[in-house]
Amino acid sequence: MRRAVIYDSELRFQSLVESVRDWIWEVDAEGVYTYSNPAVKDVLGYEPEEVIGKTPFDFMPPDEARRLSGEFENILLEKRSFERLENINITKDGRSVVLETSGTPILDEQGLLIGYRGVDRDISDRKQAEEELRKSESRLKAILDNIPDMVWMKDVYGRYIAVNGPFADACGFDPASLAGKTDLDVWPGELAERYMADDREVMETGRRKSVEEPLFVKSGKELCIETIKSPIYGDSGRVVGTVGIAHDITERKALERQRDDFYAMVTHDIRSPLVAVLGYSEMLMSARAEEAGAMAKDVAPGIYRSGRKVLDMVEDFLAVSRLEHGKLAVNATMTDVPGLLSAVGSEVAQAVKDEGIEYEDSVSDNVKTVLLDRRLVERAVLNLLRNAVNYTPRGGRITLDADKVLEHGQELLVVSVTDTGRGIPAEDQGRIFEKYFRSTSSRGVKGTGLGLYIVKAVAEAHGGRVTVESEKSKGSTFKIYLPVHTEPKMPQ
Numbered sequence: 001m002r003r004a005v006i007y008d009s010e011l012r013f014q015s016l017v018e019s020v021r022d023w024i025w026e027v028d029a030e031g032v033y034t035y036s037n038p039a040v041k042d043v044l045g046y047e048p049e050e051v052i053g054k055t056p057f058d059f060m061p062p063d064e065a066r067r068l069s070g071e072f073e074n075i076l077l078e079k080r081s082f083e084r085l086e087n088i089n090i091t092k093d094g095r096s097v098v099l100e101t102s103g104t105p106i107l108d109e110q111g112l113l114i115g116y117r118g119v120d121r122d123i124s125d126r127k128q129a130e131e132e133l134r135k136s137e138s139r140l141k142a143i144l145d146n147i148p149d150m151v152w153m154k155d156v157y158g159r160y161i162a163v164n165g166p167f168a169d170a171c172g173f174d175p176a177s178l179a180g181k182t183d184l185d186v187w188p189g190e191l192a193e194r195y196m197a198d199d200r201e202v203m204e205t206g207r208r209k210s211v212e213e214p215l216f217v218k219s220g221k222e223l224c225i226e227t228i229k230s231p232i233y234g235d236s237g238r239v240v241g242t243v244g245i246a247h248d249i250t251e252r253k254a255l256e257r258q259r260d261d262f263y264a265m266v267t268h269d270i271r272s273p274l275v276a277v278l279g280y281s282e283m284l285m286s287a288r289a290e291e292a293g294a295m296a297k298d299v300a301p302g303i304y305r306s307g308r309k310v311l312d313m314v315e316d317f318l319a320v321s322r323l324e325h326g327k328l329a330v331n332a333t334m335t336d337v338p339g340l341l342s343a344v345g346s347e348v349a350q351a352v353k354d355e356g357i358e359y360e361d362s363v364s365d366n367v368k369t370v371l372l373d374r375r376l377v378e379r380a381v382l383n384l385l386r387n388a389v390n391y392t393p394r395g396g397r398i399t400l401d402a403d404k405v406l407e408h409g410q411e412l413l414v415v416s417v418t419d420t421g422r423g424i425p426a427e428d429q430g431r432i433f434e435k436y437f438r439s440t441s442s443r444g445v446k447g448t449g450l451g452l453y454i455v456k457a458v459a460e461a462h463g464g465r466v467t468v469e470s471e472k473s474k475g476s477t478f479k480i481y482l483p484v485h486t487e488p489k490m491p492q
Contacts, residue, residue, distance in 0.1 A: 023099075023120040026106070029113050031055045031072065043099070043122050045092030056087075061096075064088045079105045079113050086123070098127045129156055132234025150215075150225070150246040153232065156203065156239065158182045158196055167246070170223070171215070187216070202229045203239045215246065223250045255436065273310050277303055315379065330461050335374045337413065338363045341402055344378055348385045356394040364403040370413050370484050372462060377415075377482070380458040383451040384417040384478050391421035391476075404484065411484040412464070416477060423472040432468065455480065 023043045026035040032055055036048040044051075044059060056072075057065040068087055075082055083102045091097055103118025150167035154160055160178040168175045173186075183192035191214065202209050208230040215223045225246040234240040283299060345361050352359040381400070388398045401416040424432060428439040433456040436449040452466075455478070459466040462482045470476035 024118070025051070025120070026115055026117045027055070028115045029076070031057075031076070031116075034115065043091075043097070043120060044089060056101075059089045061088060061090060075103075076113065076116075079107070081105065086127075097122055097124045099123065128236070129234060129238065129240045132236060132238075132240045147245070150248075151244065153241060153243045154182075154199060155241045158199055160186075161241070170248075191216075198229055199242045202231050202242050206231050206239060212249070223248055224253045225249065273307065277307055277310075330373045330376065332371050332373050332462075334369045335372050335377070337367050337370050337402060340374055340378055341381065341400060341415070344381045344385060345400060347382055348389060351386070351389050352398065355389060355392070357389065357392050358395075358397040359399075360397070361400040363401070366404050367402045367413065370482065372413075372482060373458075376458045376461065377480075380455045380480060381415055381417070383455050384480075387451055387478075388417055388419035388421065388476075392419045393421065396420040396475075407481075413482045413484050415480045415482075418475065418477040420475040423474050424468065424470040424476055425472055429468060429470060433466065452478075 018037050020037070021039055021042065023039045024037040025033055025040070028034050032053060033051050036051045038048060040046055040048055040051055057069060060068070064087060068085075071085075081102075081104045085101045087099055087101060089097050089099050099120045100123045101118060101120050103116045105113055106115040106117055108114050147164060148166060150170060151164040152160060152167050153162040159180050159182055163173070163175050163178055165175075167173075168178075178186070183195045186192070187195065194213065198209060198211060208228055210226070210228050212224060212226050215225045226249045227244050227246040229242055229244045231239045232241040232243055281303070283295060341361060341363060345359070349359070385398065385400065392398055397420045399416075399418045401414075401418070403414050403416075405412050405414055424439055428437075431437050432439055433452050435453045437453075438449045456466050459480050459482065464480065464482040466481070467479045468476060469479075
């Protein structure tokens, strides 16, 4: 019974071996073929019986046979297995093919070598594709090295074969370490699958594809990249790989999000004061003449504040528009600084009173008149004071100070606004002067995200600067430094 089972098993094994597409063979200790499956006809064009009695070297060009004979002698001597040994063979009709050969030794009961059993796979198409890709790679290399965007190339198996400097620098890879790796070796699983699916689509359709996708860089930060993936064609016209060109759009996407938030906020912030103005106006219009006079005294402050809010936003928008078009002209005149700061303080007096905030200003005796654009500096200081009011809780304190300092031999006017408000998180302090940027500490506070951007622009237009010192939950101090008695610089 056992003998029948073994016989059936051998028959099934033989049937399997003779049906596979790879060439399976056996040779004796002298390297002479003793068995060949039918696939040899597909690989070399010979019938199995035409191969029996010959050696592998009989099917190789002379130079190739000499190259491999020494290696095969060492393999036989050491009785070791070998894998994926590439070699050139000549088919029955005279064509050259590249085979990938693997084999394992056959030992008798005493451990003596009696032959080898192995398999040959025709990899000619793959080698041709690789050769065509190498030619394409050399043509593209000069371009890759001079493109500021991130560029990479992969073969038909999704293996990286070339990347340019910006890609390697951003991702923190040594270009040589990527060679031969796939996305699965480099990126998190879900992201790798996404990249590979895009590559397969490009190769199958032969059409380029543009996508927005994430990319993790060496800092651990996730970038948003806009990638164009295209097929690479070899000389034969077949697709031999893909090339990707990616542009970092992280900042653009962040600005788009900030802009959208800004528009939504502006819509609300303009609507609210206008509704108040219209409401107060309707009250006055519907009141009897004798009542209107008394009522006007009560509602006039509300109408003024609401109208002022809209006007301030319009002024901010106009200032930003002038900045973006390089038209923020500085019309400097000798300006009474104490008078300027007093006027600005009056602008926020009612808001400070309404919010229950203590306010104090202090101007040093050595601050008199300074060459500056009163209109612009007034707006900058006003923006700082309104910012302080927005972030300072009831019972808090705001101070406005002005003094002169000597810095590197240059006399500077320093205007400081200090509050005891929420403070600014350390991670946001480097960005608060960016256009539309809203700190995480600004939740629940209305604003356009333009006030501090304008402050910085005004200071720099005068050849100065603005700084911030802040501690979360303890408050902030903003300082505007302006050169004294020097011609203001125009914005670049």
